[in-house]
Amino acid sequence: MAYCKGDSVRVKAGVKDPDIPELEIGGWQGRVTDLTHVNDAEEPTIGLAWDSVTLKAMPEWVVINTARRGLSWAEIYLGVADIEPARPRDSECNVAAQCEKMEPRYRWLDLEPEGENIQAVVNSAKSFRERDVLVAWRRSLGAILTFPFLATVDEFQERGPLRGGDKVKVLGFCDVLDDQYGVLVRCRKGRRIYDFPLADLAADDDNSVNAEPIHDYRVWHANR
Known part of the structure; x- marks a missing residue:
């Protein structure tokens, strides 16, 4: 059977996921996306993108398992003999919409060692809009951090009174969240107080209760 890009195909009964051997994926359906290796003599394979029906029904543990390893849960490569033609059940627009809905919930899981913690905070937000996720970070950090604590300005400062390497005492949170700078805290350096x-x-003490959540937040903020 000769396939073309965009053809709808179904996985044959009894076929196992090549990356999760305990998972049978017979009946799962998608569209052909990559024919680069379809004529390989030793192991002809075809790249597929799952359709929206399959994505909606995909067990969450499968998505998590795949995302943690940095693999795509929306796509797969299978042997040519493992698939058969099928009638399409949706449109490519449906697939894009379903991927867009799922992606934020699993985006950070492949990031080690911070990914699990970051994803937990992101998923606790009212929505995946950046402002709502920022509110979730403020809530999460507020439940964990203890004040005051000593910290170091760890990023280059183009302007402002504080410079990289400055030592400060962090006194508490500011009342506002800034869309650009995120969570703000009140700091003391010498006799002066700054919002930063x-x-x-x-955090200066790597073993403190504050160090890990601050680091996780910083990773999220830098890559959001």
Whole structure:
């Protein structure tokens, strides 16, 4: 059977996921996306993108398992003999919409060692809009951090009174969240008090209860 890009195909009964041997994927359906290796003499394979029906029904543990390893849960490569033609059940627009819905919930899981913690905070937000996720970070950090604590300005500062390497005492959170700078904290350096982005600070005590959540937040803020 000769396939073309965009053809709808179904996985034959009894076929196992090549990356998760305990998972049978017979009946799962998608569209052909890659024919680069279809004529390989030793192991002809075809790249598929799952359709929206398959994505909606995909067990969450499969998505998590795949995302943690940095693999795509929306696509797969299978042997040519493992698939058969099928009638399409949706449109490519449906697939794009379903992927867009799922992606934020699993985006950070492949990031080690921070990914699990970051994803938990992101998923606790009211929505995946950046402002709502920022509110979730403020709530999460507020439940964990203890004040005061000593910190170092750990990012280059183009302007402002504080410079990279400055030592400060962090006194508490500011009342506002800034769309650009994120969570703000009140700091003391000498006799002066400053409002400063938490994302630019590193806790001095690596073994403190504050160190890991601040680091996780900084990673999220830098890559959001």
